[in-house]
Amino acid sequence: MPSAYCRPDLHCHSTCSDGTLPPTELAHHAHAAEVDLWALTDHDALAGQAAARAAACALGLAWVSGVEVSATWAERTIHIVGLGVDVQHAPLQQMLQAHRASRQPRARAMAQQLDALGIPDSYAGALRHVTHPDLLSRTHFARYLVECGRCRSVAEVFRHYLSAGNPGYVPPQWTSLTQVVAHIRAAGGIAVLAHPGRYRLTPQQETALFDAFGAAGGQALEVATSTHSPSQVQHYAAVAQQRGWAASCGSDFHSPQESRHSLGQVPALPGRLQPVWSLLEQHIAA
Numbered sequence: 001m002p003s004a005y006c007r008p009d010l011h012c013h014s015t016c017s018d019g020t021l022p023p024t025e026l027a028h029h030a031h032a033a034e035v036d037l038w039a040l041t042d043h044d045a046l047a048g049q050a051a052a053r054a055a056a057c058a059l060g061l062a063w064v065s066g067v068e069v070s071a072t073w074a075e076r077t078i079h080i081v082g083l084g085v086d087v088q089h090a091p092l093q094q095m096l097q098a099h100r101a102s103r104q105p106r107a108r109a110m111a112q113q114l115d116a117l118g119i120p121d122s123y124a125g126a127l128r129h130v131t132h133p134d135l136l137s138r139t140h141f142a143r144y145l146v147e148c149g150r151c152r153s154v155a156e157v158f159r160h161y162l163s164a165g166n167p168g169y170v171p172p173q174w175t176s177l178t179q180v181v182a183h184i185r186a187a188g189g190i191a192v193l194a195h196p197g198r199y200r201l202t203p204q205q206e207t208a209l210f211d212a213f214g215a216a217g218g219q220a221l222e223v224a225t226s227t228h229s230p231s232q233v234q235h236y237a238a239v240a241q242q243r244g245w246a247a248s249c250g251s252d253f254h255s256p257q258e259s260r261h262s263l264g265q266v267p268a269l270p271g272r273l274q275p276v277w278s279l280l281e282q283h284i285a286a
């Protein structure tokens with residue numbers, strides 16, 4: 001394993017969750033973008049891991065397993081990326097299966113709210129955008145709202161609908177943050193707190209989140225991601241250093257049409273940080 005990677009991308013989505021490219025195509029995009037260490041991190045799903053690994057290995061692209069697990073903390077959704085997990089680990093698979101199952105009733109309730117707003121048939125509409133039968137997300141509803149002309153983009157949908165405080169938002173009940181971290185660790189993985197800059201927390205709330213994540217056994221922070229500004233990268237770099245956490249980076253790429261940044265387009269990690277891949281030596285397939 002090289003001691004340094006020039007262009008790691010440890011966060012992206014395929015058609016196995018709410019991305020628009022299949023795992024194999026993503027591997028080719030990553031390779032073409034000169035990504036040199038890659039993880040596919042679908043929401044609550046491991047279905048793409050075998051294809052991602054096979055495609056990466058065929059391309060000579062270093063690969064590590066990944067998943068982005070939805071977690072509940074203080075009545076909010078927090079995303080925890082698990083890197084290097086054993087994709088066969090039964091308790092992890094069971095937790096993810098329960099999350100996927102809970103998406104069905106949530107989606108029905110979302111559709112009811114949209115119905116009441118005069119947006120009919122959104123459940124069936126969202127299903128038409130689903131690319132893996134087992135994984136129905138708000139992104140699929142958002143794509144339907146764009147398709148039927150309610151909004152011009154997925155980003156615009158989330159400014160007006162489906163997000164906390166807006167119509168169509170149904171608070172989900174995920175596994176607790178503490179248990180999610182425990183499951184990732186029990187599956188042999190490293191737990192990474194994803195895109196900390198996206199939760200709209202006060203400094204006090206943010207400290208409480210970091211305390212909870214650290215107490216649960218969290219080991220890394222996603223310092224660099226496409227939605228972090230340069231000052232956020234510096235802020236979260238300082239947090240990682242203070243807390244003794246490793247640093248991760250990933251584009252959170254979903255789609256060539258919807259994502260502003262493509263695979264591999266991630267701000268560089270400040271050099272003083274311990275990169276998360278230094279904890280993943282045993283898990284990287286090349």
Ligand code: AMP
Pocket residue numbers: 018043070136137138139154155158159163254
């Ligand atoms: P879910 O897991 O069903 O709650 O859906 C969460 C997904 O919705 C995220 O992973 C994003 O892909 C998408 N999403 C949430 N908020 C936004 C936003 N403001 N702009 C674009 N996509 C968003």
Ligand code: MN
Pocket residue numbers: 013018043139254
């Ligand atoms: Mn997503």
Ligand code: MN
Pocket residue numbers: 068079194195
């Ligand atoms: Mn996320």
Ligand code: MN
Pocket residue numbers: 011012013068252
């Ligand atoms: Mn993501």
